[in-house]
Amino acid sequence: MKSTALSAAKLLLAVAALVFAVAWLSGGCEERVPPGRVERPAPPASGEVVSVVEKTMPTFESASGTVASEIETRVSSKILARIDAIEVRAGSVVEAGQIVIRLDRRELQARAREADEQLAGAQARFELARTEQARLEELARAGVASTQELDRVRSEYRVAHADLDAAQQRLRETEVAVTHAEIRSPVTGRVIDRLAEPGDTAVPGTPLLRIYDPEALRLEVPVRESIAVTLAKDQSLTTHIDSLDLELEGTVDEIVPFAEPGARTLLVRVRLPHDARLVAGMFGRVDLPAGEQARLLVPPAAVSRVGQLEFVTALDDAGRPERRMVTTGKTGPGGLEVLSGLGAGERVAIAGAKGGPPP
DSSP states (O other): OHHHHHHHHHHHHHHHHHHHHHHHHTTTTSOOOOTTBOOSOOOOOOSEEEEOEEEEEEEEEEEEEEEEESOEEEEEOSSOEEEEEEOOOTTOEEOTTOEEEEEOOHHHHHHHHHHHHHHHHHHHHHHHHHHHHHHHHHHHHTTOSOHHHHHHHHHHHHHHHHHHHHHHHHHHHHHHHHHTTEEEOSSSEEEEEEOOOTTSEEOTTSEEEEEEOTTSEEEEEEEEHHHHTTOOTTOEEEEEEGGGTEEEEEEEEEEEEEEOTTTOEEEEEEEOOOOTTOOTTOEEEEEEEEEEEEEEEEOGGGOEEETTEEEEEEEOTTOOEEEEEEEEEEEETTEEEEEESOOTTOEEEETTOSSOOOO
16 A cells, blocks of 8 residues: 555656746746847947837839730731741740741742733733724724624723733732742841741741840739729839849839739739840739828838847836847838837837937
């Protein structure tokens, strides 16, 4: 019995020791620290003292989109022919009227020669019919030729004239077809993609090249309908191209009057100023005005950082300093935004500034 009681007492002591160790390690034996405060010896409050300012400022909502060109052209062939050569590649800069693709023209040239020979035959038949009509009209005036013969030669003349016109039209068509063997760029711009290679067959209407105008770029952004309806054409908006670490002042060029049913967004196109570094397809963001909001601001120098933690030296009503942990937002013209840890009117010290705290 004594052995059993002793074992139970040891077990209870072991459990109690374990519970105490867990409570001590979790801070249960210490005084709780209020959120936003760090209880540790604060450095002396030396330097300029400023008050936390509450200021009503405009707020912005960021929306992301894609850089695209206002002018994008798909170059295709007007005739069915084999591709002999493609003079450009993706990234090439082309001028309007520049030859970009050459097609096999041998069959087209053969058709043109055939049409030329047909025209020569039609011209000869027309001359013969005109001569015959003139001779019969002269005989008819002399009373030698009959009216029936005169009607026949006049009909033959009209048929020959029509055949001559048709042969001339066929020749013009074949000559134009020969020019289609040289495909020219309709615009000045940069080649985005090359969709065919020499040896392929060019089919009318099937794109062979894609060309865009690099000087007419826009940022296309889906915007929440509640914000999109407040925007106006030519309104200035700040845009960001993250890959280039670039900030540009754009203007609203177009608001597509159709809301996506699922997302409840409208497509907004923001025209971008020309920059040689911009490329269609890049990721971009735009700052959209979303009303006003009260913000707490302090000078950026009032905040110190230890790793990822941010601290300020705050003064209480008696002027005693304490080190307080805060969370900050963006830095703007009025100062650094404080999201938590401080209240409006509280005083903070700027370490290292000349002067001292007020008495």
